[in-house]
C-alpha cells in the first residue's frame with residue numbers, strides 16, 4: 319500500500335519504518351526541516367534500539383522516504399496516518415492544535431480518495447473534529463473526494479518500540495465504515511503470522527477511549543503499588559515480597575507492579591490528566607483517576623525526602639551522584655522523568671549533583687535541566703562517585719544492575735545508596751557495608 323505518515327516523532331518514525339519493512343511504500347512527513355534532513359542522511363533523531371538499521375535499510379531500498387511537504391505526498395495515497403503530538407493543554411485536556419492543523423492540510427491538498435487514521439492519542443470525539451475539518455476544506459475548494467476517518471491508537475513502549483510494533487499484542491481499529499476496517503485489516507495482516515485474532519475492530523469512539531483506558535489502567539497499577547510501598551515502609555513490611563506475593567495470583571499478574579520513584583514519560587502523565595479532564599467535561603468527577611496523578615506527583619519526590627531525612631533540610635556543601643536521568647531505561651527521553659524533579663529539589667536545598675546516564679545527558683543538559691546550576695555531567699557511572707556523599711539510582715538501566723560494589727563503596731565519601739528502582743538486595747548491601755535506602759522497605 320502507499321502510506322503517508324504525518325509527524326515523524328517516536329510513533330510516526332517507528333510506525334512508518336515498520337510499515338515500510340513489510341513492503342509498503344511509506345513517506346514520513348514532518349514540519350521540522352532539520353529532522354527530515356538528518357533522516358535523509360541516515361541520522362536518527364531519537365535513541366530507539368533497532369530503529370537506525372531498519373530506517374537505513376528501507377531508505378536504501380526506496381520503501382521509506384522523508385519529506386516536509388504533505389501536499390506533494392497525498393496523491394494516490396491509500397492511508398494517511400496522523401502521528402503528531404497531543405500535549406497537555408492549559409486546562410489538562412489534550413491540545414488538538416497539531417492534529418487539527420494536519421487535518422486542515424489534508425483537506426487543502428488531498429486529490430484522491432483517502433483513509434485518514436488518527437494514530438495520535440486523542441480524546442473521544444476527535445475523529446469527528448478531524449472529519450469536519452477535512453470536509454470544510456474540501457467544501458472551500460468546492461471539490462468532492464471520498465475520505466473516511468479511522469482511529470488506530472498506538473500501544474508501543476519506548477525502548478521496545480520496534481518489537482511492540484512488529485509483534486503487537488493487539489491492533490485496535492475504530493472504524494464506522496466496514497470497508498475502511500477491512501483495508502486496515504489488510505494492512506496489519508502482515509504483522510500477524512497466525513491469523514488475525516489480535517486485530518480488534520470496534521466503533522471509532524470506543525477505539526479512542528481504549529487508548530486512554532489502557533494507559534490509565536497501567537498508571538493506576540503503578541500508583542497503587544507506590545502507595546502500597548509507602549504503607550509497607552511505615553508498617554515494617556517489604557514491598558518486594560508483597561509484589562511477588564500478589565503477582566503470583568494470575569488475576570493480578572506481575573507486570574507493571576514495580577514500585578519506584580514514580581512514572582514519567584510523554585504519555586502516562588498527560589493521558590491520565592486528559593482522561594480526568596474528559597470525565598469532568600462530561601459532568602463526572604473521576605476521583606480514582608485523579609488520585610493516580612496525585613500519588614504519582616508525590617512519589618516523584620520520595621527519594622528526595624529520604625535524602626533530606628538522612629542528610630538534613632539544608633544540603634549546602636553536599637554532593638550526590640545520580641545514576642540515570644531518562645524516565646525509563648533504553649531511551650534518551652526525559653519527558654516528565656522523576657530525575658528532573660528530584661535533582662531540582664535537591665539543588666534548591668543547596669546540593670550539587672554529579673550525573674551520569676548512558677543516553678539522556680544531552681537531553682538533560684540542553685532542555686530539561688538547562689540552567690539548573692550545580693549539575694555536572696560525567697562520562698561513566700564511576701566518575702560521579704569521588705567527592706559524593708551518596709549515590710542515587712533513578713533509572714533502572716541494565717548497566718547499573720551489577721556495578722563494581724567495591725568501587726562504589728570506596729569511591730563515595732561514605733557508602734550511602736538511595737535506590738529509586740529497588741535494584742539491589744538490601745541484606746547483601748548491608749553485608750558489604752552500605753547504608754541502603756530503597757522504596758517500600760525500611761533500611762535494615
Ligand SMILES: NC(=O)C1=CN([C@@H]2O[C@H](COP(=O)(O)OP(=O)(O)OC[C@H]3O[C@@H](n4cnc5c(N)ncnc54)[C@H](O)[C@@H]3O)[C@@H](O)[C@H]2O)C=CC1
Nearest residue numbers: 325326327328329348349350401402403404416438439472
Ligand atoms: N511516544 C510514545 O511512546 C507514544 C506516543 N503516543 C502518542 O502518539 C502521538 C505522537 O507522540 P510522539 O511520537 O511521542 O511525539 P513527538 O513529539 O516525538 O513527534 C511528533 C512530531 O510531529 C511533528 N509535527 C507537528 N506538527 C506537524 C505538522 N503539522 N505536520 C507534520 N509534522 C508535524 C513534530 O515536528 C514532531 O516531530 C501523541 O499523541 C502520543 O500521545 C502513543 C503511543 C506511544
Ligand SMILES: O=C(O)[C@H]1O[C@H](OP(=O)(O)OP(=O)(O)OC[C@H]2O[C@@H](n3ccc(=O)[nH]c3=O)[C@H](O)[C@@H]2O)[C@H](O)[C@@H](O)[C@@H]1O
Nearest residue numbers: 472473474475476540574575576578581582583585645646
Ligand atoms: O501511550 C504511550 O506513549 C505508551 O505509554 C507507555 O509506554 P512508555 O511511556 O514508553 O513506558 P513504560 O514502560 O510504560 O513506563 C512508563 C513509566 O512507568 C514506570 N514504571 C513502569 C512499570 C512499573 O512496574 N513501574 C514503573 O514505575 C517506568 O519507570 C516509566 O517511568 C505504555 O506502556 C505504552 O503501552 C503506551 O503506548
